Amino acid sequence: MNIILLSGGSGKRLWPLSNDIRSKQFIKIFKKEDGSYESMLQKVYGQIKKVDSEAKVTIATSSTQVSSIHNQLGTQVGISVEPCRRDTFPAIALATAYLVDVMKVSPEEAVVVCPVDPYVNDDYFEALKELSIQAGKGEANLVLMGIEPTYPSEKYGYIIPESKDFTSMVSTFKEKPTVDVAKEYISKGALWNGGVFAYKLGYVLNKAHELIDFKDYYDLFAKYESLTKISFDYAVVEKEDKIQVQRFSGEWKDIGTWNTLTEAMEESIIGKGVMNDTCSKVQIINEMDVPVLAMGLSDVVICASSEGILVSDKEQSSYIKPYVDSFVQQIMFAEKSWGSYKVIDVESGSMTIKVTLNPGNKMNYHSHKNRDEVWVVLSGQGRTIVDGFEQKVKAGDVIAMNAGCKHTVVADTELKLIEVQLGEAISVEDKEKHELD
Amino acid sequence: MNIILLSGGSGKRLWPLSNDIRSKQFIKIFKKEDGSYESMLQKVYGQIKKVDSEAKVTIATSSTQVSSIHNQLGTQVGISVEPCRRDTFPAIALATAYLVDVMKVSPEEAVVVCPVDPYVNDDYFEALKELSIQAGKGEANLVLMGIEPTYPSEKYGYIIPESKDFTSMVSTFKEKPTVDVAKEYISKGALWNGGVFAYKLGYVLNKAHELIDFKDYYDLFAKYESLTKISFDYAVVEKEDKIQVQRFSGEWKDIGTWNTLTEAMEESIIGKGVMNDTCSKVQIINEMDVPVLAMGLSDVVICASSEGILVSDKEQSSYIKPYVDSFVQQIMFAEKSWGSYKVIDVESGSMTIKVTLNPGNKMNYHSHKNRDEVWVVLSGQGRTIVDGFEQKVKAGDVIAMNAGCKHTVVADTELKLIEVQLGEAISVEDKEKHELD
Numbered sequence: 047m048n049i050i051l052l053s054g055g056s057g058k059r060l061w062p063l064s065n066d067i068r069s070k071q072f073i074k075i076f077k078k079e080d081g082s083y084e085s086m087l088q089k090v091y092g093q094i095k096k097v098d099s100e101a102k103v104t105i106a107t108s109s110t111q112v113s114s115i116h117n118q119l120g121t122q123v124g125i126s127v128e129p130c131r132r133d134t135f136p137a138i139a140l141a142t143a144y145l146v147d148v149m150k151v152s153p154e155e156a157v158v159v160c161p162v163d164p165y166v167n168d169d170y171f172e173a174l175k176e177l178s179i180q181a182g183k184g185e186a187n188l189v190l191m192g193i194e195p196t197y198p199s200e201k202y203g204y205i206i207p208e209s210k211d212f213t214s215m216v217s218t219f220k221e222k223p224t225v226d227v228a229k230e231y232i233s234k235g236a237l238w239n240g241g242v243f244a245y246k247l248g249y250v251l252n253k254a255h256e257l258i259d260f261k262d263y264y265d266l267f268a269k270y271e272s273l274t275k276i277s278f279d280y281a282v283v284e285k286e287d288k289i290q291v292q293r294f295s296g297e298w299k300d301i302g303t304w305n306t307l308t309e310a311m312e313e314s315i316i317g318k319g320v321m322n323d324t325c326s327k328v329q330i331i332n333e334m335d336v337p338v339l340a341m342g343l344s345d346v347v348i349c350a351s352s353e354g355i356l357v358s359d360k361e362q363s364s365y366i367k368p369y370v371d372s373f374v375q376q377i378m379f380a381e382k383s384w385g386s387y388k389v390i391d392v393e394s395g396s397m398t399i400k401v402t403l404n405p406g407n408k409m410n411y412h413s414h415k416n417r418d419e420v421w422v423v424l425s426g427q428g429r430t431i432v433d434g435f436e437q438k439v440k441a442g443d444v445i446a447m448n449a450g451c452k453h454t455v456v457a458d459t460e461l462k463l464i465e466v467q468l469g470e471a472i473s474v475e476d477k478e479k480h481e482l483d
Numbered sequence: 484m485n486i487i488l489l490s491g492g493s494g495k496r497l498w499p500l501s502n503d504i505r506s507k508q509f510i511k512i513f514k515k516e517d518g519s520y521e522s523m524l525q526k527v528y529g530q531i532k533k534v535d536s537e538a539k540v541t542i543a544t545s546s547t548q549v550s551s552i553h554n555q556l557g558t559q560v561g562i563s564v565e566p567c568r569r570d571t572f573p574a575i576a577l578a579t580a581y582l583v584d585v586m587k588v589s590p591e592e593a594v595v596v597c598p599v600d601p602y603v604n605d606d607y608f609e610a611l612k613e614l615s616i617q618a619g620k621g622e623a624n625l626v627l628m629g630i631e632p633t634y635p636s637e638k639y640g641y642i643i644p645e646s647k648d649f650t651s652m653v654s655t656f657k658e659k660p661t662v663d664v665a666k667e668y669i670s671k672g673a674l675w676n677g678g679v680f681a682y683k684l685g686y687v688l689n690k691a692h693e694l695i696d697f698k699d700y701y702d703l704f705a706k707y708e709s710l711t712k713i714s715f716d717y718a719v720v721e722k723e724d725k726i727q728v729q730r731f732s733g734e735w736k737d738i739g740t741w742n743t744l745t746e747a748m749e750e751s752i753i754g755k756g757v758m759n760d761t762c763s764k765v766q767i768i769n770e771m772d773v774p775v776l777a778m779g780l781s782d783v784v785i786c787a788s789s790e791g792i793l794v795s796d797k798e799q800s801s802y803i804k805p806y807v808d809s810f811v812q813q814i815m816f817a818e819k820s821w822g823s824y825k826v827i828d829v830e831s832g833s834m835t836i837k838v839t840l841n842p843g844n845k846m847n848y849h850s851h852k853n854r855d856e857v858w859v860v861l862s863g864q865g866r867t868i869v870d871g872f873e874q875k876v877k878a879g880d881v882i883a884m885n886a887g888c889k890h891t892v893v894a895d896t897e898l899k900l901i902e903v904q905l906g907e908a909i910s911v912e913d914k915e916k917h918e919l920d
Contacts, residue, residue, distance in 0.1 A: 062773070320806055324799055335829060336499070336789065336815065339806050342796025343783070350792055352773065357794050359779025362761055369757055369776050378773065390827040391837050391901070392772060395878065396861040398901055400828050400835075418879050420859045422903040424833040441832065442855050442905045444883055464828070464835050464903050466859040468879045 047098050047178040048151060048247075050126070050141045051090070052134065053107040053115070053162040059303050061370040062353035063331065067380055070302065071163045072114045075331065077312055086163045086301075088118050097171040102149065105162065106141040116383040117404075124149060129270045135281040136273045139254035140266055142247050147263035153248030156181035159278075160242045165299040165310050173294045174242065180213060181244035186290040188283065189244040190216065192237025194295040198228035201300075203239040207291050210235055216289040237291060240298065243283070253282055304347045304356070304363035319348075327360070352378035352388050377474070384409055385457070387465075397467045403428070403457035411454040411482045417469030419453075421445040426461030430454070431482065452480050484535050484615040485588060485684075487563070487578045488527065489571065490544040490552070490599040496740050498807040499790035500768065504817055507739065508600045509551045512768065514749055523600045523738075525555050534608040539586065542599065543578040553820040554841075561586060566707045572718040573710045576691035577703055579684050584700035590685030593618035596715075597679045602736040602747050610731045611679065617650060618681035623727040625720065626681040627653065629674025631732040635665035638737075640676040644728050647672055653726040674730060680720070690719055741784045741793070741800035756785075764797070789815035789825050814911070821846055822894070824902075834904045840865070840894035848891040848919045854906030856890075858882040863898030867891070868919065889917050 055069045063073045071090075074083040084092070094101050104124035105115055112125060126141035138159055145151045156178045164170060173191060181189045192205045203221055207214035219239070220231060258273060260266040283289070301307045308329045315321070317332030321340040332338045333351040340348060347363055349356045354373070358366070378389045384407035391398040403409070403426075411431065421430070423443045430437050430445050432453045439445065439455070447453050449469065455461065492506045500510045508527075511520040521529070531538050541561035542552055549562060563578035575596055582588045593615045601607060610628060618626045629642045640659055644651035656676070657668060695710060697703040720726070738744045745766045752758070754769030758777040769775045770788040777785060784800055786793045791810070795803070815826045821844035828835035840846070840863075848868065858867070860880045867876050869890045876882065876892070884890050886906065892898065 061776075320809070322799065322802065322806065324796070332792075334792070336791040336812070337810050338792040338794065339498075339803070340794050341803065341806075342799030343794060346780070346794070348792075348794050350787075354773040355769075355771070355775045355785075355787055355792060357775065357777050357780060357783070357785050359761070362759065362779030365759065365778065366776070369759065369778075372757070373774050375773070390835070393861055393899060396899075398827070398835075398837075398861075420879075420881055422857045422859070424830055424835075424903070424905070442857075442883075444857055444881055446879075446881055462830060462833075464901065466861070466901050468861070 047175050048102045048145060048155060048157040049094060049104070049174065049178075050138065050145075050157055050159045051103065051105045051162040052137065052159065053087070053105050053111055054131075058367050058370045059364075060307065061366060062351040062356055063333070063349055065353050065377055065379070067110050067377055068114065069111065070307075072111075072118060072381065075307070075311065075316065083316070085118055086165070087115070090162060090164065091119055091123070093166075093168055093171050094174075097168055098175055102145075102151065104141055104145060104149070106137045113383040114381040117381045117386070129267065131275075132270060132273045133275040134278040135257075135276045136270065138278050139250060139258070140263070140270065142250045143254070143260075143263035143266050146247055146251060151247060153251060154246060156244055156246050158242065158244040163301070164240075165301045167297050169296040170294065170298065173292065173296070174244075177242065177244040177292055180290065180292060181246060184246065186215070186288040187245060187249050187286055188289045189213075190283075190289060190291045191240040191242035191294050192291040193240045193298050194293060195228075195232050195236070195238050198225045198232055199238065200225055200228060204228070204231045204236040205239050205291050206231065206234065206236050207293075213290055213292050216291050219284070237293065240294065243278075250282070257281065304349070304358065304366070305360045308347050308360060317350075382409075383407070390464075395468065395470060397472050399465050399467070400424075401463050401465050403455065403461045403463075405457055405460050408456040409454045411452055411480045413450055413452045413478050413480065414467075414469075414476045415449060415478070416471045416473075416476050417467045418449050419447045419468070420466040421447075421455070422464045422466075424462040424464060426457060426459045428455055428457040428459070428461045431456070454482070484612050485539045485582060485592060485594040486531060486541070486611065486615075487575065487582075487594055487596045488540065488542045488599040489574065489596065490524070490542050490548055491568075495804050495807045496801075497744065498803060499788040499793055500770070500786055502790050502814060502816075504547050504814055505551065506548065507744075509548075509555060509818065512744070512748065512753065514753075520753070522555055523602070524552070527599060527601065528556055528560070530603075530605055530608050531611075534605055535612055539582075539588065541578055541582060541586070543574045550820040551818040554818045554823070566704065568712075569707060569710045570712040571715040572694075572713045573707065575715050576687060576695070577700070577707065579687045580691070580697075580700035580703050583684055583688060588684060590688060591683060593681055593683050595679065595681040600738070601677075602738045604734055606733040607731065607735065610729065610733070611681075614679065614681040614729055617727065617729060618683060621683065623652070623725040624682060624686050624723055625726045626650075627720075627726060627728045628677040628679035628731050629728040630677045630735050631730060632665075632669050632673070632675050635662045635669055636675065637662055637665060641665070641668045641673040642676050642728050643668065643671065643673050644730075650727055650729050653728050656721070674728060677731065677735065680715075687719070694718065741786070741795065741803070742797045745784050745797060754787075819846075820844070827901075832905065832907060834909050836902050836904070837861075838900050838902050840892065840898045840900075842894055842897050845893040846891045848889055848917045850887055850889045850915050850917065851904075851906075851913045852886060852915070853908045853910075853913050854904045855886050856884045856905070857903040858884075858892070859901045859903075861899040861901060863894060863896045865892055865894045865896070865898045868893070891919070 060070045064070045071086040074085045106126045126144040158174045158178045206217045208217045315330045318337040319330035324342045327345045328343045329347050331349045345360045385403040387399045387401045423439050497507045501507045508523040511522045543563045563581040595611045595615045641657040643654045645654045752767045755774040756767035756769050761779045764782045765780050766784050768786045782797045822840040824836050824838045860876050
């Protein structure tokens with residue numbers, strides 16, 4: 047099947063694990079059989095490939111997430127990069143055009159569009175395959191996933207099907223209701239709208255051409271910034287008569303808050319942590335190198351990362367956003383396509399970071415206007431290129447670079463280094479990329 | 484007055500603020516009028532000097548605390564360093580000999596011995612002065628402080644006075660009792676033993692000579708390791724008939740646990756922290772550079788430092804010790820006589836620390852057998868001396884030192900640097916001091 051994963055979100059609700067550039071789908075919190083951890087993105091990608099090893103996966107996302115996606119999935123995955131945020135209709139149109147014009151998929155083929163972060167079992171992805179097959183039949187222009195409700199939720203939109211069959215035409219949609227209204231809907235056979243839809247690529251391309259004047263993917267990409275913000279629901283779904291829905295009754299969780307995320311966690315402690323036996327329903331997620339000790343707590347989540355420390359009653363944790371918005375702080379940790387970095391010291395006039403490059407990877411060849419830098423190699427082997435001069439480096443080697451000097455480092459094995467940045471206006475914006483001759 | 488402050492303790496009960504080398508008396512947690520914070524040691528020293536600007540203060544302590552004392556009080560304070568721990572009688576005998584033989588105080592003068600960390604008002608130190616004056620009169624060989632009990636505590640020893648006068652002869656001592664027995668003592672006019680005693684220097688010197696064969700302070704210091712461990716109470720107090728007690732009814736708190744320490748704190752947040760309005764009786768003490776966010780908690784103390792993170796119900800916090808004992812971890816922060824250092828990154832084969840030197844200070848001239856080091860100066864001005872070669876340094880300068888190389892840095896202004904240590908067996912023990920030619 048063809049599948050487009052919508053990957054958005056700034057992820058403040060899971061602070062301090064998520065931040066402006068690390069959205070929740072990139073947090074490695076799910077334990078694998080080998081004892082290591084994977085992210086929601088990695089988990090979902092693995093599930094798709096397990097259900098359909100031939101699946102063509104395209105991730106629709108913003109440029110800020112490209113490095114993290116490459117870091118976590120490698121470069122085999124397709125990425126449709128939105129030059130800026132323009133809501134779901136332009137994003138889905140762009141990804142659809144990408145599949146046809148770049149990936150050369152026939153407009154007659156079907157595609158399934160799905161959020162990047164459902165917490166589900168493999169049967170969910172089997173259901174997506176069914177959805178895709180159904181869309182390919184062309185009985186309807188859109189095929190949606192209708193999730194069998196387990197309680198009268200106010201959080202979801204509802205789909206009213208015409209029949210109780212596995213596949214049914216959609217009668218109508220209902221916005222997020224009150225609990226009482228939700229009960230009424232459910233008694234009439236309503237389903238939760240899971241935010242998933244399947245269609246033939248040509249269908250959405252035609253809709254896009256009706257609303258936007260563009261030639262192909264490349265043209266659409268070029269004029270993306272000029273597009274109107276409009277949701278796929280508003281631009282397409284609400285105006286379409288021929289919509290089918292397929293029922294899904296498997297497990298399905300939305301884990302957007304600490305409360306729901308900790309419910310989905312198998313372990314009570316990730317990272318260095320100890321709790322005494324007077325603790326109950328406490329969870330510790332600790333990305334720091336030093337231990338967390340919890341004593342005498344109930345229903346509390348403790349999370350520590352380079353960004354900060356959260357200690358919250360689980361119920362209260364859903365109200366986190368305004369507090370996190372109030373923190374004025376630079377990014378302390380980031381995944382890059384070549385590895386990752388962590389800020390380990392901040393002073394007025396200097397910043398010290400620890401850089402880890404994955405084997406075979408290298409930074410962009412770049413320079414800074416307003417800061418000098420010093421690298422001290424901690425471990426691994428590689429090569430630095432400084433103003434065109436290439437040099438082998440190993441643990442203990444020191445490379446001093448003045449402002450303006452072009453530089454990069456290539457990791458032959460995993461390579462770790464301390465980078466000391468010195469200057470009065472240190473900023474991630476102060477970076478000019480250069481071509482290597 | 485002459486005063487000996489007994490400064491001991493490894494301070495695990497206040498982890499992660501205290502550790503093996505930073506005892507609780509050095510934690511800067513008490514807000515001064517200018518908004519900055521001072522430690523219990525600094526607070527007590529300031530109180531003594533306020534009550535008696537001529538007071539001669541000697542701190543009896545182990546060598547591990549000397550750097551912190553100099554860092555916090557400068558070098559004007561007398562320090563009687565115990566070469567090893569031998570309980571209170573040898574410690575008090577050594578400090579007494581120090582006053583007579585080094586500070587040249589007459590054996591006829593009185594001295595007050597007091598713990599370094601009472602949480603009290605100035606009236607307590609006025610009372611110490613009274614104690615000293617009383618001891619100088621020679622009516623008794625020892626004068627103790629008896630604290631008016633506020634509840635039938637099981638935590639303290641009791642002094643039974645002969646009369647209810649301000650100054651009274653002591654009838655007898657009682658060990659820590661049960662609550663019921665404590666009630667009975669109190670009904671008979673018993674006082675808490677505050678662990679304070681005043682005496683004429685010559686009295687304790689004579690007692691020491693009776694029990695130990697030594698000439699003077701220097702001789703006692705030299706044979707300190709061979710001394711028997713014995714408490715002052717057991718060696719002197721219990722055998723003495725002529726003991727007086729003076730009553731003290733002012734505020735007096737023992738702040739050895741998080742529960743009692745947070746009670747004594749004026750503020751609910753020290754450092755970067757935010758709590759929402761569903762928090763009650765929560766205290767945040769955060770020494771990290773990133774924020775702590777607390778939500779929906781009651782009666783909880785949150786403390787974060789380079790050593791770790793504690794989140795504990797206040798009542799439960801008194802049971803912290805065995806958990807902290809179980810953490811196998813190197814020291815992550817230390818105050819030195821010349822400034823301080825903080826470990827900011829630990830890897831197998833390397834450790835990165837941030838060093839802050841106070842103006843006019845310098846490290847010992849030293850070398851390491853098993854590690855190379857790289858210094859990157861972040862700010863300030865000073866001079867490095869490497870294998871005898873002196874060089875001015877400023878922000879951005881890099882100094883690389885191989886194992887075996889002798890080195891030091893002198894701070895002309897406050898000087899901060901990043902030190903990257905590289906080697907397979909990095910240890911604070913791997914340090915050889917050298918004379919500067």
